[in-house]
Every structure is written in structure tokens, then in C-alpha cells.
Amino acid sequence: MDLITVDNLSKCFRIYPSRRHKLASLFGMESSKHCIHKWALKQISFSIAAGESVAIVGRNGSGKSTLLKLICQTLRPTEGQITVNGRIGALLELGIGFHEELSGRENVYISGQLLGMSKQEIDQHIENIINFSELREYIDVQLKKYSSGMQMRLAFSVATALRPEILIVDEALSVGDAYFQHKCFDRIKEFQALGTSLLFVSHDPLAVKTLCDRAILIDKGIMLADDNPAAVLDYYNALIANAENNKISIDEGVRSGSGEAKLTAVDIFNENEPAQVVLSGSKIKLRVSYQIMEKIPDLTIGFLIKDRVGNEVFGSNTYLLQKTPPFVQGGQYQVVFELPDFRLAAGSYNISVALHSSYHHLSNNYDWWDHAATITVISEQVFAGVVRLDTQYCELI
Ligand SMILES: Nc1ncnc2c1ncn2[C@@H]1O[C@H](COP(=O)(O)OP(=O)(O)OP(=O)(O)O)[C@@H](O)[C@H]1O
Numbered sequence: 001m002d003l004i005t006v007d008n009l010s011k012c013f014r015i016y017p018s019r020r021h022k023l024a025s026l027f028g029m030e031s032s033k034h035c036i037h038k039w040a041l042k043q044i045s046f047s048i049a050a051g052e053s054v055a056i057v058g059r060n061g062s063g064k065s066t067l068l069k070l071i072c073q074t075l076r077p078t079e080g081q082i083t084v085n086g087r088i089g090a091l092l093e094l095g096i097g098f099h100e101e102l103s104g105r106e107n108v109y110i111s112g113q114l115l116g117m118s119k120q121e122i123d124q125h126i127e128n129i130i131n132f133s134e135l136r137e138y139i140d141v142q143l144k145k146y147s148s149g150m151q152m153r154l155a156f157s158v159a160t161a162l163r164p165e166i167l168i169v170d171e172a173l174s175v176g177d178a179y180f181q182h183k184c185f186d187r188i189k190e191f192q193a194l195g196t197s198l199l200f201v202s203h204d205p206l207a208v209k210t211l212c213d214r215a216i217l218i219d220k221g222i223m224l225a226d227d228n229p230a231a232v233l234d235y236y237n238a239l240i241a242n243a244e245n246n247k248i249s250i251d252e253g254v255r256s257g258s259g260e261a262k263l264t265a266v267d268i269f270n271e272n273e274p275a276q277v278v279l280s281g282s283k284i285k286l287r288v289s290y291q292i293m294e295k296i297p298d299l300t301i302g303f304l305i306k307d308r309v310g311n312e313v314f315g316s317n318t319y320l321l322q323k324t325p326p327f328v329q330g331g332q333y334q335v336v337f338e339l340p341d342f343r344l345a346a347g348s349y350n351i352s353v354a355l356h357s358s359y360h361h362l363s364n365n366y367d368w369w370d371h372a373a374t375i376t377v378i379s380e381q382v383f384a385g386v387v388r389l390d391t392q393y394c395e396l397i
Helices: 019-026 064-071 104-114 119-133 148-159 178-193 205-211 229-251
Strands: 002-015 036-049 053-057 079-084 088-091 166-170 197-201 214-219 222-227 261-270 277-279 282-292 300-307 312-317 332-342 347-356 365-378
Touching (some): 036 064, 036 214, 036 222, 064 079, 064 166, 088 148, 104 119, 104 148, 119 148, 166 178, 197 205, 205 229, 282 300
Parallel strands (some): 053 214, 088 166
Antiparallel strands (some): 002 079, 300 312, 300 347
């Protein structure tokens, strides 16, 4: 039997020019011609069988959260139907149903009841919830004193206090620290082994491949693919790569910064030759050219390499390398970062560079150049993951 059936589902939001117009519409005093109709989802159909785990992937604003909210019935469809057979445990936006002024414990009761638990069930499980969240010391402290990671711990612990037939998780896990994320994934896998279906929104390809046996790709509210995770992620990557290429040709990457120092060029060299395509494991040089416009107290030059889906692969800066680049006012300089053993997996990567002060670009960001350069890696060796680590095989007899 299908646990979830989504049939020809569409959702249209009305966006009003002002609160006055919106209020008037609630009392039937405003005609709909004054509002913009925004179709967040159009004619989506799929079903999820018991025990299946399905990822919803797509770019920002593609309609993923809207779809989950419709399935959880916190939104109503404009057209189409959703049938759900089974208890849902949902972790949607962080802190849904949470009240900042109330304590963690009080929020457990409110949020638990919103998830369909009775007060008796919450009484029975509150100790487990507190134990799992590892927030005993803070449980009677007001929620506004919690970090977002602590709120996530509490929200996940409540949503999974009882094993649901369908567990719905919308990105929230990315807020938590690595230790708690592992704990959440373990619980999700435990539930899956017991027959829980998972509906999971994530931008993390590894999590999608690990947790799901199927993926659905949504773009601009339209369902583009429903297939195995590897095939759908390939499609998704191609979509992003297309958008990236278009973006780069239009504005050559996103720039920000106060302007006291300016990046003028970023060039890649492979074995001393300018290159855009490099062999995994070869020697790469990243040459950063910059100009010091005004007097600055100190200077750090940094770079960050990201893969096509935006995962940070590697970054470093002159502060971490304990080097001080030249920064005399009016000077034009070039520095080179040498990466003698660039062992990334085959694929396309983009490089962002920044001029700032001290360790982090958040203090005195002089110039930040997102997507300053793109590099394609080809590899003769096949391996899993993003980086080839030295591996030795030993036989113990
Ligand atoms: N309450 C709302 N009123 C008006 N427009 C909305 C509302 N909620 C969502 N939208 C719009 O609907 C579209 C889909 O939004 P949604 O949040 O579902 O996307 P998403 O895929 O979850 O994005 P992200 O990955 O950034 O979370 C977006 O264009 C968004 O601006």
C-alpha cells in the first residue's frame, strides 16, 4: 500500500503589494488583480510505498519545502490532492511550533502535541526526549537562550520520540554539529530498518545517496525526474553547471567587499603552464593578483575550492600558512599558492578568493570574489569520494 500519494498537486501563493492589500483580501475587499500569483508547484504526481526512502532535491526556491508543508498539511493545495496513510513525524523548518519565551520542556509539550502526540504520550517519553537531545542542563531554560543547533537537537528529539510510519526531514539537520548529525542519521537508519519511510530534503549528495533509494528533482515548481539517487543527482549537477556557466558569462561571479584592497586576477597554472583542465595528482599553482588602494592594518589572502553542488572541498589562507603578503598602499602584487599534489576526484570545481584581515573574511572583508575561476579535474585513477588519499594494502597472515 502507498503511504503517500500526491496527485496533480499545484500550489499558488498570492503576493500582495502591501499588508493593507493582504488584510483587505482577507475580508473580501480586494480583488485578486492587485496581487501577483506565484506558482510554487505545478502538477506534481508521485507516490511513496511503505518502507521507501525518497529524497527531494532542487535548487533554492524550487518548491521543495512547499511540497513537504503540503504533505504535512501545514499548507493547503491550490489544485490536486494528497493522500497520507500513516503517522507522520516531521522536522520542517527549525523551530516550527516553537516559542522563544517558553522553556525547552514547555516547547516539547507544545511541539509534541502539534505532531499528534497526546499529553500522556509526551509524559511517557519526555525523559527519552531530553536524554536524546543531551540538553538536560538547559531543558528549563527559555528557548531564546538556545543556539540554532540546540533548537535542532530538541526539534529532532521530539519529532522522533515515537517511531513514525513516515519521517519527513527538511534540511534542518544541516544546522547541527557533526556529532549530533551522526546521532540523527543513526536514528533515521534505525527507523528505516524497522520500516519507516523517509522523505528527505537535502543539498548534501552524500546524505541523499546514503539514506535514500529514490530521488525526485524539482525545478521551478516542476518535477523533472524521479529515479535512483545517482541518476537524479547527475541531472541536478548538470542543471547547476548550466546555471553556473550562464551566471559566470553574465556577471563573472559575485563580488563584495569594502574596496580598500582589490583582487585584479586569478590564474591557474598546471606544471607551470596556464590551465583550466588539470590531471588529478599534478602540481597546481593559483596566482592571485591584487592592488592595495588604501592604508590597511594587515592583509590575509585566501582561497576556497568548491565542487559543483557547492560543497567546500578545501580552503586555506596566508594567515593559516603563517605568511604575510605585501600590503603597502598603492602597491600592485601577485602571490602564488602552490598545491603540489592536487588529488581531487574528476569533476568541475570553482575557486573563490578573498582579501581580508586576520583569520576570517568576516572581519574587514576588502574584496570577496565568488567563482573567480573554474577548474576541471580529470583522473586516470578511479576512486570514490572527492579526494584520493594514499592507500596501502597489507596482508596479515
Ligand atoms: N508563503 C509564501 N508566500 C509567497 N511565496 C512563497 C511562500 N512560500 C514559498 N514561496 C515561494 O515559492 C517558491 C518555492 O519556495 P520553497 O521554499 O518551497 O523552495 P525550496 O525549494 O524549499 O527552497 P530552499 O532550498 O531555498 O529552501 C519560492 O519562489 C518562494 O519564494
